[in-house]
Amino acid sequence: MRKIVVGVTGSIAAYKAAELVRLFVKNGDEVHVVMTSAACEFVSPLTFRTLSRNPVLVDQCAEPAEWRPEHVSLAEMADLVVVAPATANTIAKMAHGIADNLLAATLLATRAQIAVAPAMNCGMWANPATQENVATLVKRGVLVIHPREGELACGTAGAGRMAEPAEIFKELK
Numbered sequence: 701m702r703k704i705v706v707g708v709t710g711s712i713a714a715y716k717a718a719e720l721v722r723l724f725v726k727n728g729d730e731v732h733v734v735m736t737s738a739a740c741e742f743v744s745p746l747t748f749r750t751l752s753r754n755p756v757l758v759d760q761c762a763e764p765a766e767w768r769p770e771h772v773s774l775a776e777m778a779d780l781v782v783v784a785p786a787t788a789n790t791i792a793k794m795a796h797g798i799a800d801n802l803l804a805a806t807l808l809a810t811r812a813q814i815a816v817a818p819a820m821n822c823g824m825w826a827n828p829a830t831q832e833n834v835a836t837l838v839k840r841g842v843l844v845i846h847p848r849e850g851e852l853a854c855g856t857a858g859a860g861r862m863a864e865p866a867e868i869f870k871e872l873k
């Protein structure tokens with residue numbers, strides 16, 4: 701049984717992460733969801749708690765279930781950490797070693813394989829800052845599941861649409 705940490709960040713594609721969690725659980729994986737506070741504006745932690753069958757973690761300073769800081773226990777327990785959707789902001793934090801929330805700290809602390817499925821407006825995706833950050837992650841061994849071309853939530857079309865949950869699941873199987 702794989703132990704998978706699913707990081708959910710503040711994109712409209714956060715609703716698609718619910719389906720990804722469902723697919724992992726159906727596959728027999730143990731899933732722990734970590735949300736950024738921006739992600740909680742899009743989808744309720746309750747959705748992920750119910751689908752993952754585990755408590756959802758958001759706040760780094762919340763009373764932890766055990767004595768160890770949660771970013772450390774999550775980081776060490778995980779076989780795989782998947783960030784889906786991954787915002788431009790969280791990708792930038794990963795590229796620069798910033799650890800200012802529970803998800804970012806977990807990503808910095810883990811030795812597990814990391815995968816990211818970016819989701820963003822086509823301008824954000826095409827921006828050299830994002831492209832350089834993504835290239836940095838690839839160089840470090842992060843698996844990047846590239847966004848697809850298509851209709852975007854901002855009303856435009858282009859590259860930036862998160863890969864479908866079934867595609868992400870298949871790549872990580």
Ligand SMILES: Cc1cc2nc3c(=O)[nH]c(=O)nc-3n(C[C@H](O)[C@H](O)[C@H](O)COP(=O)(O)O)c2cc1C
Pocket residue numbers: 708709710711712713736737738739786787788789790819820821824
């Ligand atoms: C309606 C709405 C949709 C957004 N969608 C995205 C998105 O798809 N990708 C992205 O990188 N940022 C998006 N943002 C901006 C992020 O939510 C913002 O950068 C936030 O700080 C990300 O925080 P996080 O990386 O900690 O989750 C969106 C913001 C709003 C208000």
